[in-house]
Amino acid sequence: MAQAQLQTPNPPQTPTQTRGYDYDLVIVGGGIVGLTLASALKDSGLSVLLVEAKVESAAVAKGQAYAVHMLSALIFQGIGIWNKILPNIETYRRVRLSDADYPSVVEWETKDINTKDLGYVAEHQALLHPLQEFVKNCPNVTYLCPAQVLNIQYQQDVVTMDVKIADQMQTVRSKLIVAADGSRSPIREAAGIKTRGWKYWQSCIVAFVKPEKPHNNTAYEKFWSSGPFAILPLPGNRCRIVWTAPHEEAKALCALDDEQFLTELSKRYGNQMGKLELLGDRFIFQVQLMQSDRYALHRLALIGDAAHNCHPVGGQGLNLGIRDVAALAQVLQEADTQGEDIGNIQVLKRYERWRQRENLTILGFTDLLDRMFSNNILPIVIVRRLGLWMMQRIPLVKVFALKLMIGLKGRTPKLAQH
Numbered sequence: 249m250a251q252a253q254l255q256t257p258n259p260p261q262t263p264t265q266t267r268g269y270d271y272d273l274v275i276v277g278g279g280i281v282g283l284t285l286a287s288a289l290k291d292s293g294l295s296v297l298l299v300e301a302k303v304e305s306a307a308v309a310k311g312q313a314y315a316v317h318m319l320s321a322l323i324f325q326g327i328g329i330w331n332k333i334l335p336n337i338e339t340y341r342r343v344r345l346s347d348a349d350y351p352s353v354v355e356w357e358t359k360d361i362n363t364k365d366l367g368y369v370a371e372h373q374a375l376l377h378p379l380q381e382f383v384k385n386c387p388n389v390t391y392l393c394p395a396q397v398l399n400i401q402y403q404q405d406v407v408t409m410d411v412k413i414a415d416q417m418q419t420v421r422s423k424l425i426v427a428a429d430g431s432r433s434p435i436r437e438a439a440g441i442k443t444r445g446w447k448y449w450q451s452c453i454v455a456f457v458k459p460e461k462p463h464n465n466t467a468y469e470k471f472w473s474s475g476p477f478a479i480l481p482l483p484g485n486r487c488r489i490v491w492t493a494p495h496e497e498a499k500a501l502c503a504l505d506d507e508q509f510l511t512e513l514s515k516r517y518g519n520q521m522g523k524l525e526l527l528g529d530r531f532i533f534q535v536q537l538m539q540s541d542r543y544a545l546h547r548l549a550l551i552g553d554a555a556h557n558c559h560p561v562g563g564q565g566l567n568l569g570i571r572d573v574a575a576l577a578q579v580l581q582e583a584d585t586q587g588e589d590i591g592n593i594q595v596l597k598r599y600e601r602w603r604q605r606e607n608l609t610i611l612g613f614t615d616l617l618d619r620m621f622s623n624n625i626l627p628i629v630i631v632r633r634l635g636l637w638m639m640q641r642i643p644l645v646k647v648f649a650l651k652l653m654i655g656l657k658g659r660t661p662k663l664a665q666h
């Protein structure tokens with residue numbers, strides 16, 4: 249609704265204001281996860297303030313793309329935004345998983361789970377832009393961008409904060425603050441929530457290429473001993489590469505000129521799509537595993553990267569964040585309908601219990617995959633190749649692994665049930 253100007257969502261007086269709150273909840277961080285939560289609450293009757301620090305154009309301009317899993321697509325459908333996203337993203341209908349040059353390849357197709365598609369790949373702006381437009385049309389959401397939340401004070405009945413817009417400061421009172429402010433989450437840090445995890449010995453290079461032959465809507469995950477190497481199809485017969493390698497190797501690869509980089513890339517890519525053309529810049533990302541000890545305190549909830557980070561193998565991080573959103577939106581709406589205080593820890597613990605364990609399973613699975621495949625230790629090579637052989641031949645194992653990776657194994661939120 250509003251931008252760069254603080255106003256109440258339903259002037260002159262909402263029930264929230266009469267009880268001494270300016271908003272029912274304040275979401276800090278207008279990345280994909282924060283925007284998705286504001287969108288998911290559009291019919292909740294809750295008044296929402298969404299605050300993003302970057303200017304809109306800068307927030308959109310991120311050289312990233314994501315595998316979007318089936319459950320995330322169902323959640324976006326439930327919110328009513330999928331029809332704005334789908335035309336600008338690509339579908340994948342086949343996934344091929346292989347261990348370096350070992351000839352036995354595990355292949356999943358749509359018939360394995362009786363769906364039209366297996367998943368999608370979206371560039372950052374193809375998700376962020378429609379979400380930004382969507383929240384501007386939610387009458388219960390006030391969208392402040394760019395703005396910053398400072399000086400948060402938690403009290404028994406209220407959380408108070410200063411919101412800085414340009415050089416003006418305004419105090420806001422709310423029942424709940426939701427931190428969707430990314431992996432470094434200043435809000436999580438200031439609240440003293442501890443995290444566990446580690447930084448990986450690998451970095452991740454993200455690049456975009458145009459192959460000579462059609463990508464045929466196929467996603468590849470190739471496990472080289474230096475790290476996983478993913479090829480994901482994008483619109484316009486482009487592909488996104490996520491190439492994991494030890495830090496020094498990744499830095500050296502990024503420093504190569506385009507021609508040398510393409511030569512190295514082609515060795516890992518294989519020749520299934522013919523000659524490759526490099527498109528635009530390459531980006532390098534640090535990767536870590538991180539789980540917050542708490543996802544909720546009295547009047548505070550963490551979602552998305554503020555709560556957890558994982559290795560990019562299998563494209564899980566954002567998808568876990570979207571599942572956090574669906575779970576939190578459901579918990580808050582049910583609590584509010586029953587007349588409960590949405591910022592109360594007893595309510596927020598329902599969200600924490602739901603999501604913390606499910607996320608930990610995926611964090612553990614991605615870590616195991618990376619460690620099992622990123623080495624040449626003979627007994628481990630034998631075990632993992634046996635695992636791949638079993639997965640290819642035992643349909644139950646194969647379908648279980650796929651469903652786990654695309655989010656169809658946990659508790660299904662109401663937003664995805666339609």
Ligand SMILES: Cc1cc2nc3c(=O)[nH]c(=O)nc-3n(C[C@H](O)[C@H](O)[C@H](O)COP(=O)(O)OP(=O)(O)OC[C@H]3O[C@@H](n4cnc5c(N)ncnc54)[C@H](O)[C@@H]3O)c2cc1C
Pocket residue numbers: 276277278279280281282299300301302307312313314315316395396397428429430431434452453454490533534535551552553554560562563564565566567568569
């Ligand atoms: C190489 C790589 C590949 C990946 N591939 C995939 C993939 O294929 N699929 C997938 O699901 N995930 C993937 N991920 C993970 C994914 O990128 C993240 O999980 C996701 O971007 C997190 O989104 P978020 O909205 O939680 O956080 P962010 O995108 O970090 O957004 C946080 C927002 O909060 C704002 N902010 C911060 N502090 C404040 C403040 N004080 N006030 C206001 N605003 C603030 C920031 O400006 C930002 O816009 C990948 C990650 C990497 C590194």
